[in-house]
Amino acid sequence: MTAPSPGQSPNWQSWTRQIASPAVPFYALPWLMLLLVLGTYAQKDLGLYTAQKMFFSAWVFFLGPIPLPAGYSILAVISASLLVKFLFHSPWRRDKAGIIISHLGVLVLMIGGLLTGLTQQEGYILLGEGQRAKAQSDYHQRVVTVSKDGRDFLSLPFENLHTGEKIGGLPFTFSITDTCSNCRPVSAPTDERRHGLAEQMKLIAAPPEKENEANLSGITFTVSGTGETQDGTYVIMEEVPHAPTITHDKNIYRFSIGRAQRELPFTVELKNFRREFHPGTDTPRSFESDIVVHDGDIAWPYTIRMNEPLRYKGYTLYQSSFSVRPDGEYSILSVVTNSGRVFPYLASALIFAGLLVHLLLRLGARKS
Amino acid sequence: MIRCASLLPLLLLLCLWTAPAHAQDIKYDSFARLPVQHQGRVKPLDSFARQHLSAFAGRDSLPGMNADAWLAETLFDPAQALQRPLFRILHPHLLGLPEREQRRYSYAELLPALQAKQDVIGQLLDKDPKTWTEDQAELMRLQESALIYGQMLRSFSFVLPLNISVPGTLAKDWKIDPEKPFTLQDARKFLPDLEKKIAALVRNRGEYPAAYNDAEKDLAYFGFQIRALEQFGGDNVLLRLIPGAWDEGGAWYSPWALGDSGQSSAKGEAYLSLWRDMAQAYVKGDSAAWDKAVDEALAQAGGFSNQPSLRTEIIYNAAHPFTLSLALYLAAFLFHVLRQAGTRFIPARAALCCLILGAAIHFAGIAARVFILSRPPVGTLYESVIFVACACVIACVFLEIRRRDSLGLIAGALSGILLLFTAQGFAEDDTLKMLVAVLNTNFWLATHVLCITLGYAWCILVSILAHIWLAGHALDKKVENLLLPVKIITIVALLFTALGTMLGGIWADQSWGRFWGWDPKENGALLIVLWILWMLHGQYSGHLNRRRGMMAVAALSPIVAIAWFGVNLLNVGLHSYGFITGVAASLGAFVTAEIFLIGGMGYFAAKKDRVA
Numbered sequence: 001m002t003a004p005s006p007g008q009s010p011n012w013q014s015w016t017r018q019i020a021s022p023a024v025p026f027y028a029l030p031w032l033m034l035l036l037v038l039g040t041y042a043q044k045d046l047g048l049y050t051a052q053k054m055f056f057s058a059w060v061f062f063l064g065p066i067p068l069p070a071g072y073s074i075l076a077v078i079s080a081s082l083l084v085k086f087l088f089h090s091p092w093r094r095d096k097a098g099i100i101i102s103h104l105g106v107l108v109l110m111i112g113g114l115l116t117g118l119t120q121q122e123g124y125i126l127l128g129e130g131q132r133a134k135a136q137s138d139y140h141q142r143v144v145t146v147s148k149d150g151r152d153f154l155s156l157p158f159e160n161l162h163t164g165e166k167i168g169g170l171p172f173t174f175s176i177t178d179t180c181s182n183c184r185p186v187s188a189p190t191d192e193r194r195h196g197l198a199e200q201m202k203l204i205a206a207p208p209e210k211e212n213e214a215n216l217s218g219i220t221f222t223v224s225g226t227g228e229t230q231d232g233t234y235v236i237m238e239e240v241p242h243a244p245t246i247t248h249d250k251n252i253y254r255f256s257i258g259r260a261q262r263e264l265p266f267t268v269e270l271k272n273f274r275r276e277f278h279p280g281t282d283t284p285r286s287f288e289s290d291i292v293v294h295d296g297d298i299a300w301p302y303t304i305r306m307n308e309p310l311r312y313k314g315y316t317l318y319q320s321s322f323s324v325r326p327d328g329e330y331s332i333l334s335v336v337t338n339s340g341r342v343f344p345y346l347a348s349a350l351i352f353a354g355l356l357v358h359l360l361l362r363l364g365a366r367k368s
Numbered sequence: 369m370i371r372c373a374s375l376l377p378l379l380l381l382l383c384l385w386t387a388p389a390h391a392q393d394i395k396y397d398s399f400a401r402l403p404v405q406h407q408g409r410v411k412p413l414d415s416f417a418r419q420h421l422s423a424f425a426g427r428d429s430l431p432g433m434n435a436d437a438w439l440a441e442t443l444f445d446p447a448q449a450l451q452r453p454l455f456r457i458l459h460p461h462l463l464g465l466p467e468r469e470q471r472r473y474s475y476a477e478l479l480p481a482l483q484a485k486q487d488v489i490g491q492l493l494d495k496d497p498k499t500w501t502e503d504q505a506e507l508m509r510l511q512e513s514a515l516i517y518g519q520m521l522r523s524f525s526f527v528l529p530l531n532i533s534v535p536g537t538l539a540k541d542w543k544i545d546p547e548k549p550f551t552l553q554d555a556r557k558f559l560p561d562l563e564k565k566i567a568a569l570v571r572n573r574g575e576y577p578a579a580y581n582d583a584e585k586d587l588a589y590f591g592f593q594i595r596a597l598e599q600f601g602g603d604n605v606l607l608r609l610i611p612g613a614w615d616e617g618g619a620w621y622s623p624w625a626l627g628d629s630g631q632s633s634a635k636g637e638a639y640l641s642l643w644r645d646m647a648q649a650y651v652k653g654d655s656a657a658w659d660k661a662v663d664e665a666l667a668q669a670g671g672f673s674n675q676p677s678l679r680t681e682i683i684y685n686a687a688h689p690f691t692l693s694l695a696l697y698l699a700a701f702l703f704h705v706l707r708q709a710g711t712r713f714i715p716a717r718a719a720l721c722c723l724i725l726g727a728a729i730h731f732a733g734i735a736a737r738v739f740i741l742s743r744p745p746v747g748t749l750y751e752s753v754i755f756v757a758c759a760c761v762i763a764c765v766f767l768e769i770r771r772r773d774s775l776g777l778i779a780g781a782l783s784g785i786l787l788l789f790t791a792q793g794f795a796e797d798d799t800l801k802m803l804v805a806v807l808n809t810n811f812w813l814a815t816h817v818l819c820i821t822l823g824y825a826w827c828i829l830v831s832i833l834a835h836i837w838l839a840g841h842a843l844d845k846k847v848e849n850l851l852l853p854v855k856i857i858t859i860v861a862l863l864f865t866a867l868g869t870m871l872g873g874i875w876a877d878q879s880w881g882r883f884w885g886w887d888p889k890e891n892g893a894l895l896i897v898l899w900i901l902w903m904l905h906g907q908y909s910g911h912l913n914r915r916r917g918m919m920a921v922a923a924l925s926p927i928v929a930i931a932w933f934g935v936n937l938l939n940v941g942l943h944s945y946g947f948i949t950g951v952a953a954s955l956g957a958f959v960t961a962e963i964f965l966i967g968g969m970g971y972f973a974a975k976k977d978r979v980a
Contacts, residue, residue: 279405280608281407306809307809362856
């Protein structure tokens with residue numbers, strides 16, 4: 001054990017020694033393993049996104065009414081223990097070099113995880129051949145957009161909308177009647193106060209899909225103060241190609257719902273999308289997208305393949321999927337930004353080096 | 369793909385071919401070497417035959433008949449083949465079939481049974497396969513098998529002699545001898561004339577055969593039969609025997625599809641005619657003509673069939689290296705037990721020799737697969753099991769040679785036996801197939817996948833050693849010499865599993881743009897790492913004494929089993945290529961048994977400690 005540094009009180013020593021004790025991971029790790037098992041098993045019913053939010057990317061989760069520590073809490077405890085151990089109680093001896101390096105590696109991994117949790121954003125671009133994209137769509141966040149004369153006027157995060165809420169900022173009254181994260185359209189009785197798609201259908205909440213991306217969100221809303229012919233109930237829903245419009249004071253307001261868009265600092269143009277199959281089968285062998293990146297006056301070609309993404313300006317674009325639609329094939333490129341990206345690489349090297357050094361030292365000690 | 373089709377008419381159509389004279393004298397060694405393109409690669413016909421026979425019958429041979437002979441009968445004598453008990457049906461009563469000792473049923477028995485279940489099959493097709501019960505999954509498996517086998521039976525239907533008579537008027541017009549064998553290929557030349565005659569008949573006499581005279585009825589029936597045979601053969605693309613461009617990597621075509629592909633060449637036609645000669649030689653039972661046609665076909669396809677990988681595959685198929693290794697591991701264990709029991713007629717080194725020989729054959733089998741597939745050894749669950757088994761046994765052989773205290777021998781034989789038995793459960797799905805796009809990278813298969821599977825191997829090995837320590841301790845035997853290898857191997861296991869998990873994260877970052885996504889497969893790998901870290905910290909902090917520490921090490925086996933197989937049962941996440949079904953009960957039984965075994969041994973070891 002290290003000797004107390006000047007200025008460190010015995011009380012401080014005792015506290016830090018307890019925090020740095022191997023008993024902390026001994027008690028914390030079984031809880032983390034339990035979370036891991038629960039969170040993994042829950043994915044079968046809840047899907048990955050919901051289970052991850054519930055068990056891993058949360059401070060507490062609830063078992064019935066009982067709050068229990070979730071992933072963030074356990075990882076924070078382990079990280080704090082490791083940090084204190086590393087700073088104040090590391091036995092700086094040659095024979096402990098492997099353990100110290102491994103612990104440093106785990107610390108780096110935790111810091112990387114924290115950075116990733118804070119900064120990582122995931123989205124996707126859907127491109128047909130010859131098309132360009134300047135923005136990415138979020139996988140999870142949905143927004144209700146009101147455009148005025150073709151320009152975005154209001155952008156409302158779907159998760160913030162509540163039943164009965166009145167949305168300000170418009171020259172007429174716009175009230176949310178109902179929202180559903182995963183909607184199912186069913187036929188509705190005829191009512192002259194219902195307009196557009198709402199004339200024939202209403203939205204009801206369906207059970208959430210396992211994968212959040214597959215949910216189709218929608219809202220039912222009412223408009224008043226626009227005149228008898230337009231006042232009434234409307235519905236909008238993702239993937240339904242219908243956006244109701246309201247004309248007021250010679251301005252046209254258009255309502256739609258879709259994935260949140262984020263601007264990219266460059267433009268991506270898809271030149272060609274190829275998918276190859278193992279001969280005589282429908283087993284894919286490779287997917288490739290020939291793209292051109294336009295950034296200001298500069299443009300250059302690049303081919304994104306499976307396991308070979310494009311990295312540019314902190315963005316990683318990789319070939320995640322494709323979609324075959326009536327008007328042709330579309331390439332789906334996932335877009336990820338993550339400030340903590342380099343940390344796992346560094347941590348992996350440190351942990352591996354530490355374990356290897358530890359193993360070699362033990363074998364050396366055994367021989368001597 | 370499973371399609372809901374009316375299968376019964378096919379059964380009737382298959383009876384339209386004549387049975388051959390005899391095929392007993394025909395040899396199949398050269399036939400087995402002919403190349404075929406299947407599941408994305410060129411392989412010997414032997415592999416194609418074994419794979420399908422295993423899928424239908426649950427074994428790669430039938431009584432008195434190897435897979436190649438079975439395939440030849442299927443292709444060239446469909447009338448006989450459909451009567452042969454072939455399909456292994458686990459629950460025959462569900463299809464209304466009689467119980468039978470072997471539980472094998474012919475195509476002729478299966479088809480009417482499936483036909484009666486078409487409504488149920490149609491409903492099941494609309495459901496998510498994950499929601500099917502075991503019986504429903506079995507029904508759908510049989511439906512799919514029947515469709516595949518139906519295609520195989522029709523592969524050469526256009527060159528086989530038909531058991532239908534050509535109406536006298538047509539024979540006269542077409543100048544053919546009604547007594548001679550008549551094939552669908554012969555009929556194709558006269559199809560325009562046949563169509564014209566039938567159109568004239570319908571125009572003059574109407575659409576209802578009741579109004580026809582006998583000669584007209586014969587003509588209409590003959591036309592119906594020929595049209596039906598053409599229709600049922602048209603979608604036949606399973607047996608891709610003829611290379612399109614005769615170069616590597618291009619698509620191959622089935623005999624039926626070659627004409628429609630636009631890829632028909634003089635070489636392709638000549639090759640196809642050799643297959644026709646084969647079919648006719650088989651039908652006549654003419655072994656000399658058969659040998660000649662097969663040899664000529666082999667010579668023409670020599671660029672493919674002489675490839676070392678195809679030759680290796682023939683040897684691999686025949687050798688059954690993993691079954692042989694399993695037998696040798698069992699022998700090693702048995703010899704050791706008998707020696708320990710005082711049997712002196714078994715040489716002292718016999719057990720170790722068996723273990724080494726088994727490991728050598730095991731390694732050679734994996735090396736052969738690497739050579740055949742031109743990729744690292746682990747790409748599927750089955751491959752991971754045989755690889756882990758091999759790694760465990762080889763490590764134990766070295767342990768035994770170094771220590772010479774039977775420890776490596778027992779651990780090696782046990783790990784080899786247990787894992788190769790486990791592998792048998794996945795062997796049916798093993799078809800040496802090509803990998804999906806995301807796995808199609810030799811770099812990551814050779815680094816992450818090998819690293820993590822070697823980590824599994826070390827975990828299993830150290831767990832077996834811990835089992836031996838606990839058993840020895842409970843029985844008051846001296847086992848303290850196990851402590852050091854357990855400690856060292858635990859660190860090695862941590863090194864490989866941690867490195868493998870992190871390499872997996874880096875691969876995920878390269879492929880999917882994120883290092884960690886809490887995907888079930890990732891969580892499984894992490895679970896093993898966390899368990900080892902927990903053990904080490906528990907031992908260091910004094911919370912786990914020697915006995916409890918050994919119990920924790922022994923528990924690595926069920927932990928690895930859950931991480932390795934259990935997460936694949938969930939059928940969620942991005943690692944969709946690894947999904948499996950049907951092993952939940954076995955996994956549950958193994959984990960439960962291990963809990964009782966480790967708990968029991970720990971209890972008795974604690975009792976001994978208290979007495980001491």
